[in-house]
Amino acid sequence: MARIAFILLCHKDPKGVIAQARRLTASGDYVSIHFDARANPRDFESVRKALAENPSVVFAPRRWKCGWGEWSLVGATLEAVRMAVASFPLATHFYMLSGDCMPIKSAEYAHAFLDAEDCDYIENFDFFESDWIKTGFKEERLVYRHWFNERTQKWLFYTSFEVQKRLGITREVPADIQVMIGSQWWCLRRHTVEKVLEFCASRPEVLRFFETTWIPDETFFQTVVPHVVPRREIRARTLTYLVFTDYGMPVTFYNDQYDLLLGQDYLFARKISPEALRLRERLGALWAASGVHFPISNEATGLFRFLTGRGRIGRRFGQRFWETEGSLGRANTLLLVVAKKWHVAKRLTQAIRDRTEIPAVDYLFNELGAHLPDLGGVETTLEKRDRHRRALLRLLFEQFEASRMVICLDPSALHLIQDLMSDKADTRLLLIDSEFSSDYVRGHIGRVGLAGAQSAPDVVDRLVPTVRADLEHEAERLRDMDYTGFHSIAPWRNPEENAAQLARFLDVAPETALELARTEYLFSD
Template sequence: MAKIAFILLCHKDPDAIIGQANMLTAAGDYMAIHFDARADAMAYQKIQTALADNPNVTFAKKRIKCGWGEWSLVQATLNAIEAAVEKFPRATHFYMLSGDCAAIKSARFSHEFLDRDDMDYIESFDYFASDWIKTGMKEERLIYRHFFNERKNKKLFYTSFNLQKKLGLTRKIPSDIQIMIGSQWWCLRRRTIEWILDFTRKRRDVMRFFRTTWIPDETFFQTIVRHLVPETEIRTRTLTFLMFTDYGMPVTFYNDHYDLLLSQDALFARKISPEATELKTRLGALYADDDAEFKISDEGRSLFKFLSGRGRIGRRFALRFWETESTLGRERELMILVCKKWHVAKRLLARIKQVTNVPAVEYLFNEDDTPLPDLGGIQGSLGKRTRHRRALMRMLFDYFETDRLIVCMDPGNIDLLEDFNSDRSTTRMLEIQCDFTDDYLIGHAKRVGLAGERTPRETLERLLPTIRGDINFESDRIRDAEFENHLILKQSNPSDANAEQIENFLKIAPDKALEIAQTDHLFAD
């Protein structure tokens, strides 16, 4: 009978990982865990301690700091595979999972399914002939070398890319391999896994090539499996059920999706919401139920497409099943810098990013040209961003692969502030109260079109009380709203007083908060 070694890549939620490992190994299967080296060391220690007595669990011998789109994800997978091959000689299949995955069939069903056909299951489509990549880079992922992370070092990423392009510094794809592409969620036989590991040791040229390709987790295993395994022994599909929205983001499943998931022609599903505790409990019980029967209708993707279409033409009879929870996520923290002087907030934001490395976005609801990732068009205009603000924010959390995000907003955005503060996520707000000289207010009046270069001084002086009153009114409205986590940083306060507010806002150590509060020329105009 099939024995599965699950290859688990994860970076958070140690309690869920422990539960997932115990549940899957209780049926006699195995698990090799790679926990991101960037993640909390205490969380990793908790996982190791909790699973130390489980003989069916092992850990990658070397942890890698992983980044989306980087080779590090492939290397982390290879490290976990090597640990599993060495520790579990009886494993017949190796199945890629993430912490967001959950079994949607019983263990008995999964084992019988894998025993039925001697096959590898991996999406593997021709890189150039297929339309798997619909937008963005295609050939450029391969023929140029990518040394930087596009999400974390965008400027360096595109500077390097554009320089290579300008100088014609292209490279050739290894001549004897056909580049393939597909989902990273595969299930491979032991023989195939051993062939892959042997290939990585012998073909250093191919390894060098993939180490500097962009998003190699979509191409490395897909290409190598097709190179090593006869086509007749490959099923070009994934056994993990997942769907994507019109914006290219994974659909998240919640408690009311239990019946839908069970009817899909798959063994696992991704992504399960961290808040869907009832769903996880029911699926956990199902995995251990040897008598469970399944009626496969596999209608999930067609239903999603049908309901999406009805929504686009305004014919919505109810909430779409994937929209039943529009919260940002109970486990997430949204931190909002509120300031009328945008340059001050941007200066503080830049310093916070340097000290804490928390992902941050400037005035995304106020400035059209705020740098944002391509999220399928939802970020295209201020109107779209405001209308779909929660969806946009969820996408940004997912894009940066984080549970903590900082954004800047104008104090005039009271409706946005109220909306985000009413969400189930933890929302904290740091209002930066600046001093406003007459000269600054006059400049502000000109910037927003209240006055021009030829406006008489007398007119400007009559405008000043109104402008100052409007700014004070916006601040008063924020105070009157009585937001739960509203902190105030004042230009007139000493650095140590402001550091205390920053410490509570960011939940960081006092010395780091003071370092941020003492930013040079923070309030300079």
């Protein structure tokens, strides 16, 4: 009978990872975990401690800092695969999963399914001839070298690309390799995995090639497996069910889609909403069930295309009220930097991007350019951002593949601050106190239109005390809210005092917080 070693890549939700590992090993299978090195160290420690006594669970000895589109995802996978091969000699199949995946069949069904045919399941379509890539870079993924992360180092990513393109610096694909592409979610037999690892050991130049391609998790295994295994033994499909929206984001499944998921010809599905507790509970119990009959309809993808194509709202795949008005997710931490002097807040967020792994955007509800990634159009107007603020923020968490994120807000946006601070997510506030000189206040009066270039100086002078008092009152209103997650820094405090506040706010090491507090010209006008 098939025994599966699950290769579990995860970066958040430690309770869910622990439950997933216990569920999968209870059926006689195995789990090899790679927990992203960018994640909260306490999360990893809780997972490691909870599963330490389980002999069917192992951890990748090297933890990669993973980023979307990078080789690090392949490196992390190989690390977990090597550990699984060495630790579980009885494993017959190796199955890639993420922390967002859940079974939509029983273990009994999954084992029988894999026993029925001696083959590998991995999408592998010709990179150049197929239409698997719908938009964006295609050949450019391969013929140019990509050293930077497109989401977190956008300027470096596109600048290096443009320089190579302008200078004609291209490279050839390894001569004996036919590049293939497909979903990163595969299920491979043991001897296939062993051949892949042998290939990696004997062909370092191929690994070097893929290390600087873009999104190699969609091409590396998909290329190597058909190179080492006869094509007649490969089924060009994934056993994990997923659907993508027009924005290129995976569709999330909710509580009322249990029966729909069971009818798909797949063993697992992603992504299951972390808030769909009833669905997670039912699918978790399903894995341990026996004697369950699964009539296959495969209706979900067609139904999704039909409903979204007609623009219908509120049905199975329509936008749910909690997507626009609900929580940002209990597992996420939203860090609000509130500052009247926008240039000061932007210096801090730039320092956070430079010195930490925490994604940080600027005044996304006030300025179109706010260090936002491409979100498929949802970010194009300020009105749309504010109207769909929770959908926007949840999409940013997804896009950054992070559980923590910094955004900047103006203290005058009290309604927005109150709304976000009341969320079920771990929401914290850092107030950047400011000294408002007379010159600064005069400039502010001009920026907000209280006076124009032709206004008499004495008119502006009479406004200065009133406007300064109003600016100072904005900060006092926030203090009066008495939020639990309230922190503040100020130019009149020494760097050590500010660093203590930053360390608690960002949950970073004291030395990192001190570097941030000592950012050059941080409070300067």
